[in-house]
Amino acid sequence: MKHFDYIFTGTGLSALMTVYKMVLSGKFKDKSILLIDENTKKANDRTWCFWDKNDTLWEDSISKKWNLALFVNEDFRRDLDLKPYHYNMVKGLGFYNQVFDLISKQENITFVNQKVLEIEESENIILIQTDAESFSCSKVFNSIYNKRKVENQTKYPVLQQHFIGWFIKSEQPVFNPEQATFMDFSVEQRGNTRFMYVLPASRTEALLEYTLFSHNNLEKAEYETEIKKYIQNLGITNYEIIEKEQGSIPMTCYPFWKLNTKNVINIGTSGGWTKASTGYTFKNSDKKSTELVSFLQTETDFTKFHKKSKFWFYDLLLLDILDRKNELGSTIFSSMFKKGNPTLIFKFLDEETSLLEDIQVILKCPKMLFIKALCHVIIKTMK
Incomplete structure (x- = not known):
């Protein structure tokens, strides 16, 4: 059984940000690091957005920026000038490529395409069982979400930000490529919080996502029916679907940090790194990963990491x-x-x-x- 100093169980946004910054810091060259994920991270499987005033570490991953946004409901429309902020779109594959281009060159980092089955912690060592083999380590960064533990409690509300998105190319030039539609609540609410989210790449290309903040996911056909209606209302009669994406992000203030131990820390969605009130993940994970890399250089007890604000x-x-x-x-x-x-x-x-x-x-x-x-x-x- 091979032993590592650090093992990341799951390589989502938070894990990859953390490893990337560990490499850039130059402080972990003497540490052996293993990344385990059943997903190879070679597909454009998701889109993240965030706003910032300045260029960031992730400029190479940003595919589009907007300085203007639009907010809509059934009663009013408001154009938003975001300056000094700009709204950034990061496509999954661009982000994965940026991170793996760097970490693949590091001799102390290994990636295995396997499914984690179990994490077993004892006083001095942690065992990781995958569907192919076992590993041991001193510290674990876990980003595999424990849905049952969170949803089987009643003290803290748990909603989902759930959506299906289509990236389309239209024959009609209806989009304003300089303005993102941040939230369009003019769609029927049907007893929920429902809105359309539109990220134009050009006059004829855009990502449209039908999004809900609610308890339960819908049937796939309902999301897609609403996207089709919205496209029709924009005056588009002919279009091609280039890509599709879907997701469901937990929105909760559940105290994930209480599940951390001295040697196992939960990160990303599993660690409460998602902004609970909006479901935004990228900016929060960027901040938290920076804090964690700094923490690792001075502390060894993961129970000391979290601070409630x-x-x-x-x-x-x-x-x-x-x-x-x-x-x-x-x-x-x-x-x-x-x-x-x-x-x-x-x-x-x-x-x-x-x-x-x-x-x-x-x-x-x-x-x-x-x-x-x-x-x-x-x-x-x-x-």
Whole structure:
């Protein structure tokens, strides 16, 4: 059985960001690192988006940037000037290529295309069993999501950001390639929080995603029917579907960090690195992976890594509302974006605002909803 210093069980966004930064730091050349995943990471299987003011470490992976965005509901449309931010789209394959181009050149890093079956931890060593062989290590970075553990509890709401997206090429030039549609709530809500998300690459090409923040996924045909309706409403009569993608991202304030041990840390979705109130993953994982690489250089006990912030509590209040009254998502987000400063909202969603700035954003939201949520959360946590 081969032994490694570090093993990553699952190589999703968070794992690859962490390993990439470990290499760039130059501090882990003497550590043997194993990456295990049943997915070879050679397909364009997902799209991430994030906003930032400056160029980032991931410029080579960014396929499109926008400085303008659009927010829509059934009552109003608002064009958003994002400056000083720009909205970035990262396609999965571009990101995988950037990371693997670097880590494949490192003699101390090994990747195996296998499925992890079990992680067995003892006091001094951790055993990893895959569908092909076994490995041992000193530290594990786990990003394999334990759905059952999270959904079998009732203290913390669990919703899903679930979607199907089509990247299409239209014969009609209907898209504005300089403006992304951030949220379009003009689609029928049907008792849920439902919106369309449009990322134009050119006048004739765009990714359109039908997205919900709700408890249960739909039948595939329902997502696709709604995408077809939206395309028709745009005035498109002839188009080609270039690619499809789908996903379901947990939205919860469940305290994943409590599952960490001295030698096993949960990262990514499994570690609560997804922004609970929006399902955005890229920016949060970028920040957390940087913090983790720095942590590894001075600490050895993974139970010391997590720090809970005020934003965790803000997210909990929103999820409490959507958990009990899922149809109110359009009302809440519309109240924020109708008159709110978009750059301040983005700063708030990036968890970089001061308390005074928090208040400016929160006061745009329906106050009574959040007061009731606050009371409900307090009562629930006291039980």
